[in-house]
Amino acid sequence: MSAKAPAYKRADFFEDIARYLRVELAPDLRDFQLRQTPFLMKLYYRNERVHFEVWVDPGRQQIEIGLDFEDGAESTAAYLAFFDERIVEIKERTGPELELERWTKTWGHFVEVYPIDPLTRERALMIADRMVTVMSVLQPLVEEANIAAAEYTVSTRPYWTRRRKR
Numbered sequence: 522m523s524a525k526a527p528a529y530k531r532a533d534f535f536e537d538i539a540r541y542l543r544v545e546l547a548p549d550l551r552d553f554q555l556r557q558t559p560f561l562m563k564l565y566y567r568n569e570r571v572h573f574e575v576w577v578d579p580g581r582q583q584i585e586i587g588l589d590f591e592d593g594a595e596s597t598a599a600y601l602a603f604f605d606e607r608i609v610e611i612k613e614r615t616g617p618e619l620e621l622e623r624w625t626k627t628w629g630h631f632v633e634v635y636p637i638d639p640l641t642r643e644r645a646l647m648i649a650d651r652m653v654t655v656m657s658v659l660q661p662l663v664e665e666a667n668i669a670a671a672e673y674t675v676s677t678r679p680y681w682t683r684r685r686k687r
Contacts, residue, residue, distance in 0.1 A: 531577050534645045535562045538575055541649035542656070550660055564656070568592060568670045571600070571663060573656055574630075575648060577637060584644075586652055587619070587632040588659050593671030594626045601629045603666045604659075614658045631659065 535557055542564070543551050553573075556563040560579070565572035570592035576585040590600040601623055604611065608621055623629040633655070635648065 529641055531559060531640070532557075533642070534577065534640055535575065537642055537645040538562065538649040538652065539564075541646060542652060545649070545653050546656060550656055553656075563589075564652075566660065566663075570670070571596075573652065573659075575652065577640070579637065582637045584635045584637055584648060585632055586635070586648060586655065587630050588655065588663075589628070589630040591628050596668055596671045597623075597627050597629050599668045600663075600666060603668070604631070604662065607662065611658060611662075615654055619655065631655070 539555055539562070542553070553564045553566055554569070556565075556569070556572075560577050562575045563569070563572040564574070571588075571590055573588050574586065578585065590597045592600075601621065604621055611621075612619065618633045619631050620633070621629070621631050633651070
């Protein structure tokens with residue numbers, strides 16, 4: 522009987538990416554913070570709502586990588602305007618696959634999409650290598666933009682008890 526190789530899990534995928542980034546990014550970019558769910562890894566520096574992302578989306582059978590702006594309407598608009606002015610230079614450095622998109626008033630992002638299969642260590646290292654390029658180009662520009670973080674108040678009420686104002 523042959524032993525079956527253990528399955529490569531999303532947690533392993535994200536762990537391999539984070540480990541690669543901590544080694545391969547320039548020293549001034551290695552000190553990112555990390556948040557992870559079973560399907561999503563967020564990497565950020567000062568403002569968690571402006572973060573790099575690796576999202577494994579089994580529903581759409583794809584992996585999305587990029588930089589998300591989820592910091593409120595004013596901040597998102599300012600980031601999108603700043604990066605739009607530099608899009609030609611950015612694409613010269615990252616390649617044409619990276620797209621800048623606005624989805625809602627409060628959310629925009631740079632995004633690149635890859636097929637999900639196969640989810641292997643080799644795929645993780647390929648995605649990590651691409652993230653090195655994306656983060657190395659975009660994070661210095663995030664710093665240069667110097668856009669103030671939006672002010673948020675933290676509610677002590679559970680989200681399911683909060684009601685929208687009509």
